[in-house]
Amino acid sequence: MQQVLATENRIAKLFQFSERKVRDYFKAARISPGKYDLLQVIEIFVEKNLGKDETAELKRADKDLKEYKLQILKKEYHHESDVVRIVSNMNYNFKSKLMAIPSKISVQLLNKNNQLEIEDILKKAVINVLEELVDYKYEESEFGEDEDTGETYNKID
Structure with missing residues (x-):
């Protein structure tokens, strides 16, 4: 498979990261200083972010449930x-x-x-x-x- 190269600056704009974060986040995809294998960068990003949305949603739902239970105990909500x-x-x-x-x-x-x-x-x-x-x-x-x-x-x- 052919390598698609992208600069650190281009990846930073693509993912809305700082260039420093790009260097830290995508170390494994680095080909040479300032140059990265774009396909490998995308794979790393997907792997690291897989399931984060679900986890965040579960945490938010759990927090909401706790708030509602507290409001019920405070008699702000009724059955x-x-x-x-x-x-x-x-x-x-x-x-x-x-x-x-x-x-x-x-x-x-x-x-x-x-x-x-x-x-x-x-x-x-x-x-x-x-x-x-x-x-x-x-x-x-x-x-x-x-x-x-x-x-x-x-x-x-």
């Missing part, structure tokens, strides 16, 4: 089942409040003929329910549910 339970509870309470508006307001609207007055009463009732939604605080019960089995257990024990 999906907890979020679903809280949102479902909030929606149920909100729906109940909305469904109660007609029975609460109907008495106030009995003798009203003025459309603006009726709208004002209805608007105040809806705003009241929406404000309760904004100020919603989930009160966790003393019972929990095991994620794996679905069985209910007492959290206090």
Whole structure:
């Protein structure tokens, strides 16, 4: 096979290395001072960098996992089942409040003929329910549910 020669300067530009790093990194491919066998340089580069991307990706994933676990311990993240339970509870309470508006307001609207007055009463009732939604605080019960089995257990024990 024919040798393809490349200068130290050309290899440095190709791999974005300093010329000093080229000398250290590709010693085995050096033919003469400042001249290197380009095919051998490429083989050395591939051999030395094979698997580095996968290793770096695994390290990054491991680091991310540790950060997420720490955030979970700090209560910055919550399990999906907890979020679903809280949102479902909030929606149920909100729906109940909305469904109660007609029975609460109907008495106030009995003798009203003025459309603006009726709208004002209805608007105040809806705003009241929406404000309760904004100020919603989930009160966790003393019972929990095991994620794996679905069985209910007492959290206090």
